Amino acid sequence: MLTFEQKLEIIESFPELTRKDVSMKRVNFHYEESLYDKKIVVYHLHPNGNGFVYVGNLPHYEADAKGFVNIRDFSDKELRSIVADALDYLSLEPEPPYDKTWTNRDNEKLDLVYEEPFWNIYTGKNLEESFGTFSDAEDYLIDQGFKEPK
Structure with missing residues (x-):
């Protein structure tokens, strides 16, 4: 499992993200250029290593009802991949009306x-x-x- 500091270093390597410190030493990261109302990519990253990444309804992730995946036990590669996928998801035009x-x-x-x-x-x-x-x-x-x- 990656430490809090390692996760921060990986997430901060994405220049598109803006760090926002929140309560209880937790950190959120926002994607201000999101094409959607949703701006938070990393939610409540905690010094204990727990945290969540927003993936919406991307089919290859098991997200909760709000579209977040827990990243507590993610490897370096998994964390980089999910953050990149989240940014892609929030920067793609919506599907055409069906x-x-x-x-x-x-x-x-x-x-x-x-x-x-x-x-x-x-x-x-x-x-x-x-x-x-x-x-x-x-x-x-x-x-x-x-x-x-x-």
């Missing part, structure tokens, strides 16, 4: 709509299901016998 009606054999219709950060399935105006990724929503629709419009 709002398509899927139909089954009985001509029943469900609408799949991307509403950051979720892929929502509606029956008319009623929310039926919500997913974190397009792939999960697509799998659900296909399992239910629906096909994507051409």
